[in-house]
Amino acid sequence: MELFGQLAYGFELAITPQNLLFCFLGALIGTLVGVLPGLGPVATIAMLLPITFTLPPVAALIMLAGLYYGAQYGGSTTAILVNIPGESSSVVTCLDGHAMARKGRAGAALAIAALGSFFAGTVATFIIAIFSAPMVWIASTFQSPDYFGLMIFGLIAAVVLAQGSVVRSIVMVLVGLVLGLVGTDITTGQSRFTFGIPQLSEGISFVALAMGLFGVGEVISNLARTFGKPEVQPVTSLWPNREEARRATPAVLRGTAIGSLLGVLPGGGALIASFGAYVIEKKWSKRPQEFGNGAVEGVAAPEAANNAGAQTSFIPLLTLGLPSNAVMALMLAAMTIHGIVPGPKLMVERPDLFWAMIASMWIGNLMLVIINLPLIRLWVMLLNVPYRYLYLAILIFCCIGAYSVNNSTFDVMVMALFGVVGYLLPKIGCEPAPLILGVILAPHIEENFRRSLVVSRGSWWIFLERPVCAGFLLVSLLFMLAVLLPSIRKGREEAFRE
């Protein structure tokens, strides 16, 4: 039972008064920002990143994980009570969660979401603990061509599984790749795309870019909409009745399974997990007509799934160093700022960090239940603060956040520029999420590509000779063909329309 020994070790490290405090603060602040409509987890984490700068790495990571789950869960509260999805993965929670709230079952919906998420989080914590060691073992046999193949596969899968047009998503990835190359090329020492600006020689600040695209862009489009005073449904009893509990339990189990699986996939994570779980619940239900009108399963399964998915998406990041979605890309950037390089070596070289973080994921989930249910009235109050005050605070926090990564006002300008880009991209039907993945993976892809060709003395066959790499490239190719075939494309579009 080595696993339990390692988990116990992690808990020993994580349960210090200081770490518990930061975990609590992270979950609390994350929920606070997550409850506010119109700021997703990416913007929330980017905005609050500077808070963790002065902390020791373990505490910082624990706080970031808390922030992430908090932001995730806070979105569900808003979805249930006001019918505004705080972020994209709680879009489906709006459907049945808000319908339940309208029927006077808001408390039950919130409790099912919280307890379902907690259960899913607990299972996902164990899944990470169990599968990390074999993943690390596999990853340690990887060489440059294999990493190259893996990253290409990751990007392609992310594009295929993401929402919207495949061609435009690939364009976004490639634009991201080019933006990711800005700065001094490590191998040749040549400056690329820097326009002679010294601040660009170390590349575009990832945090400023993410905050511009997701935070500032979102603020502008929120301001463009006229907000009425949100109609918040009252919360009465917090306990689900017997019938609701009976229906929720199997749905939570199914949601956890689906979410854990979809979370590991590149491009997966919370969003696709919640959508997938909802579609499956509806298809398999004996009462599909109830969906959209307050079906308990329609809250329980997606909420469990998005939490499970949010958590298992850490597996590729922690074991392979490969971020599978925009939030993980930001986590990677945050880890780099703290001098931690995720990947197969992390578990071997910094077992303290690795296991403490896994333990803290569970603690973070527990904190969420503790924070959310008793404090629900506080969140309701927060929902009544007018947006015309909120967005000013968001902007100021973004500005300070962008500045403090490199102590550079140039980065604040970069954020402003990408704010404009982030506002305009959806207008022409482009999603910024694949772009972020391209930016963060660009240097790694180029480096592994380069090294592979050095090893093979310039022969391209190396990518096909290594079975792992060839396998990844083959699957990527099949994925591409699959989405370009009209029949499957239709099926995919239907799945997202649900």
Place this chain on the structure above:
Amino acid sequence: MSSEEAPRLSAEIGRGWRGKTDLWAGVATILFAASALYISADYGLGRAGRIGAGYVPLVAGLLLLGLGGLLLLRAGRSREAVDTDIAWRPLLLVVGGIVTFALLLDRAGLIVAIIATVIVAGPAAYGNTILSLLMSGVILSAFSWSLFVYFLKISIPVWWF
């Protein structure tokens, strides 16, 4: 967000090829690709065993050029209409506010920068008055100072001296 905008987008279907997202995305892609190719033209491609700094930009640029062309070709039978509704007031004021922050921070310090940013970006939302903005600015700068400077000890200039 996209689910809310869906009905408005579908209402605009049939406006002719000029209003198609694919057209605008295609044009933007080609412009981006062309400038990337132009800028990276003299970066050097290297040899097969030692690829140069220009290799990956070239590949990415060419792929982008092709995909941009594909988007343009597709625009004729595409059904997705572009959202031409640009909220200039929030766009300009929010961006203006951020630029104000960037320009003032090193020269005048955090407190002044925050108050100025709030005053510039504030009129982006209806209902904000100069008095409410001044109040917001003072409260936000006091809060930011206590959180970031006093509590978290992040190095950031507070005043101009």
